[in-house]
Amino acid sequence: MPPLPNICPSSIASDQFVTLAHGEGGRAARRLIEERIVPRLKSTVAGELTDAATLPPLAGQPVMTTDSYVVSPIFFPGGDIGKLAVYGTANDLAVSGARPLWASLALILEEGLSMATLEQVLDSIAAAAESTGVQVVTGDTKVVPRGAADGIFVTTTGLGQLLNRAPAGPQSLQSGDRIIASGPIGRHGMAILAAREGLGFDPLPTSDCGSLWPAVKALHDAGCQVRAMRDATRGGAAGVLQEWAAACQRTMAIDEAAIPLAAEVRGACELLGLDPLHLANEGTMLVAASPEEESQVLETLRGAGGCAEATVIGQVVARSSVPVFVRRGRGVEIPLEEPQGMPLPRIC
Amino acid sequence: MPPLPNICPSSIASDQFVTLAHGEGGRAARRLIEERIVPRLKSTVAGELTDAATLPPLAGQPVMTTDSYVVSPIFFPGGDIGKLAVYGTANDLAVSGARPLWASLALILEEGLSMATLEQVLDSIAAAAESTGVQVVTGDTKVVPRGAADGIFVTTTGLGQLLNRAPAGPQSLQSGDRIIASGPIGRHGMAILAAREGLGFDPLPTSDCGSLWPAVKALHDAGCQVRAMRDATRGGAAGVLQEWAAACQRTMAIDEAAIPLAAEVRGACELLGLDPLHLANEGTMLVAASPEEESQVLETLRGAGGCAEATVIGQVVARSSVPVFVRRGRGVEIPLEEPQGMPLPRIC
Secondary structure: OOOOOOOOOOOOOOOOEOOHHHHOOOHHHHHHHHHHHHHHHHHHOOOOOEOEEEOOOOOOOEEEEEEEEOOOOOEEOOEEHHHHHHHHHHHHHHHOOEEEEEEEEEEEEEOOOEHHHHHHHHHHHHHHHHHOOOEEEEEEEEEEOOOOEOOEEEEEEEEEEEOOOOOOOHHHOOOOOEEEEOOOOOHHHHHHHHHHHOOOOOOOOOOOOOOOHHHHHHHHHOOOOOOEEEEOOOOHHHHHHHHHHHHHOOEEEEEHHHOOOOHHHHHHHHHHOOOHHHOOOOOOEEEEEOOOOHHHHHHHHHHOOOOOOOEEEEEEEOOOOOOEEEEOHHHOEEEOOOOOOOOOOOOO | OOOOOOOOOOOOOOOOEOOHHHHOOOHHHHHHHHHHHHHHHHHHOOOOOEOEEEOOOOOOOEEEEEEEEOOOOOEEOOEEHHHHHHHHHHHHHHHOOEEEEEEEEEEEEEOOOEHHHHHHHHHHHHHHHHHOOOEEEEEEEEEEOOOOEOOEEEEEEEEEEEOOOOOOOHHHOOOOOEEEEOOOOOHHHHHHHHHHHOOOOOOOOOOOOOOOHHHHHHHHHOOOOOOEEEEOOOOHHHHHHHHHHHHHOOEEEEEHHHOOOOHHHHHHHHHHOOOHHHOOOOOOEEEEEOOOOHHHHHHHHHHOOOOOOOEEEEEEEOOOOOOEEEEOHHHOEEEOOOOOOOOOOOOO
16 A cells, blocks of 8 residues: 555654654554563563453452653653653552552654653653552553654553552541641652753752652551541642642641751742742652541651651641641741642643 | 743633643642533543542453544544544453443643633543443543644543453464454544545545444343454554464455445545555454354344444455455455555544
């Protein structure tokens, strides 16, 4: 069948760059999948990678979540779009009280993307999946013409199994409950901002991109009864606090001096006039727990990987005129606004 | 928090167009989801649309599949990107022998997309999901700057439950097995080609975009023991035949005169020099069955919705020097080549 003129001028397969031919149903597409994608993900999966994966029966209720990742730049200090996609999806399952088990991987590639970049992202996906116990069981690859996408977009869907003791959720929050940050906040947002804008900070802010599953598992194994957990991604900690305040019809009172911050995030925020509560995180969560559970939750989190700096940053109080306020210097209580849009597109 | 200059010049929310603000974690994003997306999908789902959906326990093995849809144009005769995404994902589950139950929906929107277009796609997603018994249980929305995507990309992941009698698969094909097309082939590929290139055919070719679940369910309920089923999407029927030949190490012998074709697809293929076996389908499958099962499979398919023209188009024979051949006019056997890349990017 002769190619039609003016439809796909660059449908010739290439070994170094992704071409439109790699996205269609022919030999080039099959070779891309069989030779470059499947071997890199094989280590994560017990069976074969197929168009539709038949999985072992689940002992408990399934939990499903999905996210598209369009982060720019693709590679940033502390991570890349592949690592972000796997951990982001695993974290959504974990904070919902589910053990992450399986993931699907859908790639949208721009014609002209270098194979080396694709392979680096795939290796990163495989490493993150393995480290957090997730098998990449099925996938899809599309290629769009130059200019119709920006390099690579990754959509991961996660499937997990509900633990036998999932959090009751933010609607169950009571006055007096402690609000705990699992670690320093704002690192991912600041890392992306600095990388994208070429801000010459020294040291460079590094993303917290990582798995929350070890921390959630530790809380579960220790029998901690937390009321709510939420990874503070887009919208930052502020977004989670607004959501919790709306769900329980109480006010979230945050103590600015208690918020854990990396030195470089603190410095950059002061310089740029940004509030770290508004910056995205990709491996840091907020946890709400009763005063009775506080010490066990903190101790358990600090003993779990990656949460050594877990600390109480505020508490739930009776509903006042504002849903969230921050006690700043000299005890002044300032309402925390929900921004219209964030100043930083494409952070994840 | 004042917006940083030069980072997000158009982060102001708009009611008529998608803006970068709609993709971030603030108020505009929440309003887009709460006011425009959730109400349109609500009819498909029993509970709430959440970041991670906890689902009822599954009685059988879970089956998972994912696809990104980047079709251009977004609307085409017979369907649109939303209908295509839902049916495409449901069909992948169905031909794997699973009942489609749940789907996730991840949207990548280009800044400037009209809200009317977004809403039309969402309505189409809801209608398709309802008609095929799928609940859209979780989702994600990202917005990328103008020029970083093309209008709208949709990624759907489907979760289904394995039927108690799934096909053994193409590796089980035996010489003498019948190869059945569930309906006229090549309709989707030709519809996209005609729409994109403005080819003035009369009547205009219409996509077969539709659900194969009713046909698969009918075969299952009738106790038909088919060996393999496969929706003939990218790569067309030719792609499926190549894959089956490789899996069973036999040859697929197709009879050109037996292939069901819509008159407008036949005419357009002759005019353009295209082979309908290479054109994509989005609601048509190939089924392989033993000679003993042939009549019951045909009768069952023809009685199921949308497969009235199901017919035998060839059979499996002992391995010859070519994996797939087509018996064309005057009995000449022509090898069916696997194309390097297809002449038509972005058909799904």
